[in-house]
Amino acid sequence: MSEFSVELRDVVKKFPTPEGGEVFxxxxxxxxxxxxxxxxxLGPSGCGKTTSLRTIAxxxxxxxxxxxxxxxxxxxxxxxxxxxxxxxxxxALFPHMSVAENVAFGLEMEKTPKQEIKRRVGEALEMxxxxxxxxxxPTQLSGGQRxxxxxxxxxxKRPKVLLLDEPLGALDxxxxxxxxxxxxxxxxxxxxxxxxxxxDQEEALTMSDRIAVMDGGVVLxxxxxxxxxxxxxxxxxxxxxxxxxxxxxxxxxxxxxRVTVYIPRLKDELVGTKASPVRxxxxxxxxxxxxxxxxxxxxxxxxxxxxxxxxxxxxxGSDTRVFVDLGGVSLKVWEQNKISTLDPEAYYERGxxxxxxxxxxxxxxxxxx
Amino acid sequence: xxxxxxxxxSFQGTILxxxxxxFMIGLLIVPLLLTLVISFGSRAPDGTVIYxxxxxxxxxxxxxxxxxxGGESICFDPIYAxxxxxxxxxxFNTTVLAILMAYPLAYFIARAPLKKRNTFLxxxxxxxxxxxVIRVYAWMMLLRTQGVxxxxxxxxxxxxxxHFTPLEMxxxxxxxxxxxxxxxxxxxxxxxxxxxxxxxxxxxxxxADLGASPFRTFLRMxxxxxxxxxxxxxxxxxxxxxxxxxxxxLLGGRQIVLIGNLIxxxxxxxxxxxxxxxxxxxxxxxxxIVTYFYTRKFGFSEEIVVV
Ligand SMILES: Nc1ncnc2c1ncn2[C@@H]1O[C@H](COP(=O)(O)OP(=O)(O)OP(=O)(O)O)[C@@H](O)[C@H]1O
Ligand SMILES: [Mg+2]
Numbered sequence: 001m002s003e004f005s006v007e008l009r010d011v012v013k014k015f016p017t018p019e020g021g022e023v024f025x026x027x028x029x030x031x032x033x034x035x036x037x038x039x040x041x042l043g044p045s046g047c048g049k050t051t052s053l054r055t056i057a058x059x060x061x062x063x064x065x066x067x068x069x070x071x072x073x074x075x076x077x078x079x080x081x082x083x084x085x086x087x088x089x090x091x092a093l094f095p096h097m098s099v100a101e102n103v104a105f106g107l108e109m110e111k112t113p114k115q116e117i118k119r120r121v122g123e124a125l126e127m128x129x130x131x132x133x134x135x136x137x138p139t140q141l142s143g144g145q146r147x148x149x150x151x152x153x154x155x156x157k158r159p160k161v162l163l164l165d166e167p168l169g170a171l172d173x174x175x176x177x178x179x180x181x182x183x184x185x186x187x188x189x190x191x192x193x194x195x196x197x198x199x200d201q202e203e204a205l206t207m208s209d210r211i212a213v214m215d216g217g218v219v220l221x222x223x224x225x226x227x228x229x230x231x232x233x234x235x236x237x238x239x240x241x242x243x244x245x246x247x248x249x250x251x252x253x254x255x256x257x258r259v260t261v262y263i264p265r266l267k268d269e270l271v272g273t274k275a276s277p278v279r280x281x282x283x284x285x286x287x288x289x290x291x292x293x294x295x296x297x298x299x300x301x302x303x304x305x306x307x308x309x310x311x312x313x314x315x316x317g318s319d320t321r322v323f324v325d326l327g328g329v330s331l332k333v334w335e336q337n338k339i340s341t342l343d344p345e346a347y348y349e350r351g352x353x354x355x356x357x358x359x360x361x362x363x364x365x366x367x368x369x
Numbered sequence: 370x371x372x373x374x375x376x377x378x379s380f381q382g383t384i385l386x387x388x389x390x391x392f393m394i395g396l397l398i399v400p401l402l403l404t405l406v407i408s409f410g411s412r413a414p415d416g417t418v419i420y421x422x423x424x425x426x427x428x429x430x431x432x433x434x435x436x437x438x439g440g441e442s443i444c445f446d447p448i449y450a451x452x453x454x455x456x457x458x459x460x461f462n463t464t465v466l467a468i469l470m471a472y473p474l475a476y477f478i479a480r481a482p483l484k485k486r487n488t489f490l491x492x493x494x495x496x497x498x499x500x501x502v503i504r505v506y507a508w509m510m511l512l513r514t515q516g517v518x519x520x521x522x523x524x525x526x527x528x529x530x531x532h533f534t535p536l537e538m539x540x541x542x543x544x545x546x547x548x549x550x551x552x553x554x555x556x557x558x559x560x561x562x563x564x565x566x567x568x569x570x571x572x573x574x575x576x577a578d579l580g581a582s583p584f585r586t587f588l589r590m591x592x593x594x595x596x597x598x599x600x601x602x603x604x605x606x607x608x609x610x611x612x613x614x615x616x617x618x619l620l621g622g623r624q625i626v627l628i629g630n631l632i633x634x635x636x637x638x639x640x641x642x643x644x645x646x647x648x649x650x651x652x653x654x655x656x657x658i659v660t661y662f663y664t665r666k667f668g669f670s671e672e673i674v675v676v
Contacts, residue, residue, distance in 0.1 A: 079577040094576075109581045
């Protein structure tokens with residue numbers, strides 16, 4: 001058995017456009033998804049997540065490249081012969097069947113004996129906490145319940161891989177958060193590989209073992225949530241995941257991991273950490289996470305210390321969000337409120353002269369683009 | 370009065386439907402009752418109606434005669450029973466053939482790109498712009514002994530050097546069947562299209578995803594989800610085929626007499642409105658019975674709620 005559940009090798013999917021051109025919905029994507037992994041594809045709308053998932057399921061065939069499931073090349077194998085199941089964004093529950101019939105459908109297609117179907121449907125509904133709803137029609141369920149039926153209908157087949165296309169997209173925020181935890185727990189319980197599509201970065205960070213960040217049909221970075229957040233490999237990933245500040249500059253010196261960048265707006269040099277390969281003289285961007293940037297009141301005797309003026313302050317309880325003007329650049333700084341006090345002295349004021357400091361390991365030097 | 374009109378919802382409803390209601394009572398219910406009354410009367414020698422209450426028209430329809438060729442006092446003449454069963458089986462065959470022909474077509478249109486669908490539907494309705502009778506005449510031109518089809522076949526046979534005897538196609542059961550299917554096919558296609566078009570593509574995908582081959586997807590998704598269309602189409606085809614007389618008149622001639630022809634003859638030629646009325650009542654009753662059992666089995670074409 002292959003180490004990988006699903007493997008995409010140089011997969012391209014082109015669609016003709018009505019204007020007579022072509023779009024690369026998936027552009028030379030190579031990905032390896034491990035057995036039992038919770039793998040997410042994350043990216044903005046139209047980046048090719050659904051198309052990638054549909055080529056794995058077999059609803060679309062790659063224009064070029066190959067998809068392997070359990071080490072086997074899929075070629076033009078139709079969906080009903082692939083050992084994967086899909087949870088559709090719209091759930092696609094069959095309207096002419098009850099909840100139990102919906103869940104039983106996949107087993108009937110496998111010609112499972114009646115007794116076993118009954119038992120496994122019962123187990124599947126129990127797993128998603130829908131016992132007692134067997135005879136209802138899908139129209140008589142809430143959004144969250146329909147979502148669970150869709151899940152049970154796929155899981156009951158015990159697929160090698162479960163593909164989920166924004167399965168929580170139609171739910172309200174509270175239910176979404178609940179279902180995120182439930183889904184993750186369920187995945188660990190059944191040990192099936194989940195390939196999960198979402199455009200919600202928080203959802204991806206919470207649930208995934210690994211995340212592939214996509215844009216324009218291209219996979220930009222694959223990594224664990226902490227890698228994606230702490231070591232984005234390009235400007236797009238840093239921008240898409242979480243919040244950050246960008247400073248444009250030019251590489252002056254490289255010393256191992258340390259990169260010295262001249263920032264024209266600050267008329268000063270900044271020492272940062274190399275997060276993507278760069279050369280001396282190259283135009284780069286430095287990413288500063290707002291929670292990893294500090295404000296101090298007096299100039300410190302250290303590098304990466306820049307003077308500025310407080311532009312604006314937003315007190316949001318756990319944090320105070322300070323916007324500092326650094327020579328024409330507005331920098332976001334999240335200051336955690338670690339001490340409970342009403343003393344106005346403890347907080348910054350608009351117009352106050354401050355200094356901003358960044359540790360070199362918190363300033364990531366990235367490729368443009 | 371005005372206040373009541375403004376506030377009382379059911380009164381508003383009554384006012385809104387009353388024109389239709391009056392129309393229906395005046396032109397449907399009353400004539401129907403009249404037909405029923407007349408069917409119990411008997412024919413005067415001058416062709417008018419002598420009102421009464423006698424079942425003799427119905428007795429005659431069911432084939433029981435009191436003047437017999439052999440001199441018996443009572444005997445069975447199956448002529449009308451044959452007409453009735455011929456009408457029923459023709460309506461049945463027409464409906465089945467129409468379903469078989471309309472289904473693939475409706476499916477094809479429902480799955481065509483959105484822009485093309487309207488064009489296809491439009492093309493299906495184009496023949497309807499021509500008068501019903503003229504369209505049947507066109508079939509006569511095609512099917513006649515010296516018609517277009519025989520002409521073409523003869524020409525082909527001539528090319529290969531065969532001797533060709535023209536086929537007798539007009540004035541046969543087959544001709545009537547072809548004409549009926551042709552006339553009523555759009556009434557099968559349109560409701561089928563409507564219900565097939567409503568089937569969400571994602572249901573097909575989910576079905577395939579769960580392991581169903583295309584054939585099983587057809588059996589488990591397409592067919593049950595399009596049943597409402599099959600039911601409405603059947604009702605829209607079966608009922609008019611049972612009653613129509615023009616197609617059988619022109620394409621069937623004297624050989625293929627249907628109950629519609631019988632009724633028409635009684636009123637216009639035999640001048641026996643009492644017997645014609647009885648036949649009309651029987652036609653209606655038969656149609657109602659068939660429709661009733663059919664819809665009981667398959668459900669009236671209720672809407673399927675989309676999830
Ligand atoms: N059947 C199709 N025909 C033509 N273009 C398509 C088709 N399906 C997808 N595309 C195009 O391919 C690109 C990727 O689409 P895809 O549905 O994979 O995006 P996505 O990442 O799932 O977006 P979203 O988050 O909005 O669902 C888009 O530009 C889209 O317009
Ligand atoms: Mg999508």
